[in-house]
Amino acid sequence: DSGVTQTPKHLITATGQRVTLRCSPRSGDLSVYWYQQSLDQGLQFLIQYYNGEERAKGNILERFSAQQFPDLHSELNLSSLELGDSALYFCASSPSGGTNTGELFFGEGSRLTVL
């Protein structure tokens, strides 16, 4: 158990809909990262938040947005969903915004299926 909690674990929805994925980082971790893993693909970095502020941005679509709340949990909002958005979405956390260990603690992921 990494200590990172993601909900929901599974989500099935239709094209055009909007969903929200939730992440609670490990206790004490200030940074939250979102990654997308499509079928047979590696992990694509979406976005990082540190203590409530956006810290780094990857190839995140304009239809997607995220935020980190004062209690440090984070939400990833996916809107106008398309079939290609079906993927595993991972949240990860780390103690600080610039730790030099490179270690991220991943949740179990939220599997999104768009029909």
Place this chain on the structure above:
Amino acid sequence: GQQLNQSPQSMFIQEGEDVSMNCTSSSIFNTWLWYKQEPGEGPVLLIALYKAGELTSNGRLTAQFGITRKDSFLNISASIPSDVGIYFCAGQWDYNNAGNMLTFGGGTRLMVKP
């Protein structure tokens, strides 16, 4: 952007065999890491490398940070069934300016036949 090429994409080996996989990049990294993802789980860190040329072991796993800083290798000796999973390499360029963002390779899917 930075890209990591990981090979092989998949391996199906006999229990007891040794395994080698590698990762190459079009640009240099300051940190190389190897993660393992088991079915239904998120990736878990196996080994982290912080210096060019560094060779680090974790049990039956050995990883090396390439001298050019553009590649890394992971070896697993005497494989066992629980080694099954997807192994990802990851590179980190500059943790000060880019947070802790990691670039991941495409993964090596390892299957072990008892």
